[in-house]
Amino acid sequence: MWWSPHHMVRDHTTISSGIDVMKPKIHKYGEKGGQERQEVHLYNTIPDQMESRAETPLILATKSGCVEIVEEILKAYPQAVEHIDDDGRNVLHVAIKYRQLKIFKLVTRMEVPMKRLGRKIDKDGNSILHNVGKKSKDVVSDEKMEGPAFLLQEELLWFERVEKVTPSHFQGHRNNKMLTAEGFFFTANSELRNLAKEWLKTTAEGCSVVAVLIATVAFAAAYTVPGGPNQSTGVPVLVNKPFFVVFTVADVLSLTFALTAVVTFLSILSSPFRFKDFKHILPNKLMIGFTFLFFSVAMMMVAFGATILLMIYSKESWEKITLYAVSFIPVSISALVYFPLYSSLSKTYNYLLKKIPLIKHILAIPWKISKSLKCC
DSSP states (O other), X not given: OOOOGGGEEEEEEEOTTSOEEEEEEEOOOOSXXXXXXXHHHHHHTSOHHHHTOOOOHHXXXXXXXXHHHHHHHHHXXXXXXXXXXXXXXXXXXXXXXXXXXXXXXXXXXXXXXXXXXXXXXXXTOOOTTGGGGOOOTTOOOOTTOOSHHHHHHHHHHHHHHHHHHSOGGGTTOBOTTSOBHHHHHHHHTHHHHHHHHHHHHHXXXXXXXXXXXXXXXXHHHHHSOTTOBOTTTOOBTTTTSHHHHHHHHHHHHHHHHHHHXXXXXXXXXXXXXXXXXXXXXXXXXXXXXXXXHHHHHHHHHHHHHHHHHHHHHTTOOHHHHHHHHHHHHHHHHHHHTTHHHHHHHHHHHHHHHHTSHHHHHHHHHHHHHHHHHHHO
């Protein structure tokens, strides 16, 4: 579009509630001078549909997620952060709508402009907090976070980020539809909440079945010890072998971890599934449940290894050894298929861990040590 930031004029009005409403205008160039006449001619060749959408390069770069271009524009012309489009949206509105986190952080670090940008509303009366509920359909989510619960958690984390930079008196602001930012967000994400609820229930039920299966195998293994019992005393024949202790401890831990995972997954099924539960409570429970489930599988593998070594030591037949090995395969596969889901959950969980002051201090220790070593 043939115009420059210096030719952009804003109708700037402030209403009594402290809200800034800006209407952009694009002025055509004058008729004096050959260059100006040429620019007017080029301007008139722009199609009407493009003329109706006043989008500055900064707005376009923000929509596309071109962080480098946004940085260069703001570096060369810091006043560009005040530009708005025909809908009255500034760069902060657009960054939130298109989920451009790096650009959002870049703009929020500009303290002086943020005092004004946080008070701006668009032509529909939406504040920057309202725009969290207006996610663009062009936004592509991370492939590792396909679960609806993860998507809803990410939306809630976005709401939390924007809420921190929103003036307190704007959190109760109502748009033209008479909806607050929170009410608008709940309305926009009600369908995603239902999908996340069903997904969590299905996942918890499936993991509960796996955990119960592991607990059953671990419980049965405690009464069928390797080598069998002494016929006269009932004491296990291999009780004095070092690997027998390893087998016993690993089997008990596997049973304990599996039952703990079952209880955790059952608590998810009995949850009320409120919006705020998807931000902290339910992800924490799912993380704990998966952690105990994998610990139970790991301990079962240790018990299995100890059993094989004990049976080889006591010269048991290979038929029994093979039978023991085959019995553990279905349980192991059933639990390990959930590993990709566990890894994606842990990636999202890192954001919550970094918010805890103690965890932030612990995570910063390796960086401080490496820095001190370089200084030495």
